[in-house]
Amino acid sequence: MKKHIVSLVFTGILTCCIAIKAQAQQDSTKKINISTRILGKQDSDKADSTDKPAVSKYPKTFGGITFSRIDWGFSRLINDGSFTLNENNEFLEYKKASNFGFDIAQFGIRFSDQFKTYLSTGFEWNYLRLKHNVLLDQDATPLDYSYPDDITYKKNVFTSTYLRVPLTFELRSKKFRNGDRAKLAFGAMTGILIKGSQRLKSREQGSQKFKDNYNLASFQYGAFARLGYDSMGVFVKYYFNDMFENSPNQDGLNNFTFGLTLGF
Numbered sequence: 030m031k032k033h034i035v036s037l038v039f040t041g042i043l044t045c046c047i048a049i050k051a052q053a054q055q056d057s058t059k060k061i062n063i064s065t066r067i068l069g070k071q072d073s074d075k076a077d078s079t080d081k082p083a084v085s086k087y088p089k090t091f092g093g094i095t096f097s098r099i100d101w102g103f104s105r106l107i108n109d110g111s112f113t114l115n116e117n118n119e120f121l122e123y124k125k126a127s128n129f130g131f132d133i134a135q136f137g138i139r140f141s142d143q144f145k146t147y148l149s150t151g152f153e154w155n156y157l158r159l160k161h162n163v164l165l166d167q168d169a170t171p172l173d174y175s176y177p178d179d180i181t182y183k184k185n186v187f188t189s190t191y192l193r194v195p196l197t198f199e200l201r202s203k204k205f206r207n208g209d210r211a212k213l214a215f216g217a218m219t220g221i222l223i224k225g226s227q228r229l230k231s232r233e234q235g236s237q238k239f240k241d242n243y244n245l246a247s248f249q250y251g252a253f254a255r256l257g258y259d260s261m262g263v264f265v266k267y268y269f270n271d272m273f274e275n276s277p278n279q280d281g282l283n284n285f286t287f288g289l290t291l292g293f
Contacts, residue, residue: 069093072139085142092136092147098255099131100264102288104155106272109281117278120174121187122160128266128286129154130193137197146198153193153220155284159185165227167241171276184230189245191220195253209259212293218266220249244276257293264290 072091104126108114114122130153137147162182166173195218202211225243230236251268265287273279 069095072137072145087142088138088140090136090138091145093134095132095135095149097132097135097292098149098151099291100128100153100266100286100288101291102128102264102286104128104157104284104286106157107283107285114282118282120159120161120163121157121282123157124160125158127156128288129156131292132193132195143202144198144200146196148194148196150192150194152223153191155189155191155286157187159187161185164229165239165241165243167239167243170244172244172273172279180231180233182229182231184228186228187243188226188228190223190225191249192223193218193220195219212255212257212262214255214293216253218251218253222247222249244273244279246270246272246274255290255293257290260291260293262290262293264288 070091070093105112106114106118106121106123106126108118130151132149132151134151135147135149137145137149139145162176162180163174163185164177164180165187166175195216197214197216199212199214201213204210222242222245225241225245227239227241227243228237229239249268249270251266251270253264253266255262255264257263266285268284270283271280272282272284
């Protein structure tokens with residue numbers, strides 16, 4: 030039932046975004062570009078006064094500060110190839126899990142009108158809204174936890190924050206009549222752990238926040254793909270590394286995310 034609900038919600042959001050995009054395209058006097066380059070050499074299509082594309086020489090470089098590839102979506106934990114957590118990881122069962130991230134800097138080379146590659150960096154957060162009344166132990170190796178008997182948590186969110194560094198290969202179509210393009214991007218990603226945290230809320234102790242690395246992987250790596258139209262699309266990411274390190278009971282626990290991308 031939950032899988033059907035998630036699918037319906039995701040489909041609904043994507044449908045709404047496509048509908049909004051289509052409506053915006055009907056007004057030829059307005060053009061919305063969600064990707065915003067703040068400082069640096071841009072990768073943009075130039076045109077002359079007759080709206081014909083200028084002749085470009087390739088390869089050419091681009092880069093600088095940016096605010097783009099804003100990912101928002103869902104996360105699913107995969108335990109030894111299954112979406113069902115084994116008994117060692119049942120304490121990590123969640124009501125909802127989400128992923129959010131964006132890039133703030135980039136440098137790349139455009140080899141042709143249809144192909145470019147670039148290295149970027151940004152931040153990424155993963156949120157697990159834990160189902161059980163569990164408190165993760167700080168400074169414990171391997172990962173350990175307890176179930177407080179005298180506290181009932183109304184809110185229990187386990188968060189990991191990473192500096193992400195993806196290497197992207199991007200293909201795009203020729204321009205359609207309205208000037209937009211279809212895009213396909215894929216590549217490898219790495220990440221360095223910045224921090225882990227657990228935010229709790231209960232009637233007994235109010236709001237609490239604890240910071241620790243909780244044996245989260247210091248370095249994460251995986252693969253990703255994006256498919257989109259103009260500045261909007263969908264993404265999928267899979268992390269090959271175990272979610273935790275120095276914690277044998279959590280071996281084989283990986284993270285899988287999917288959702289929407291803005292500023293593509």
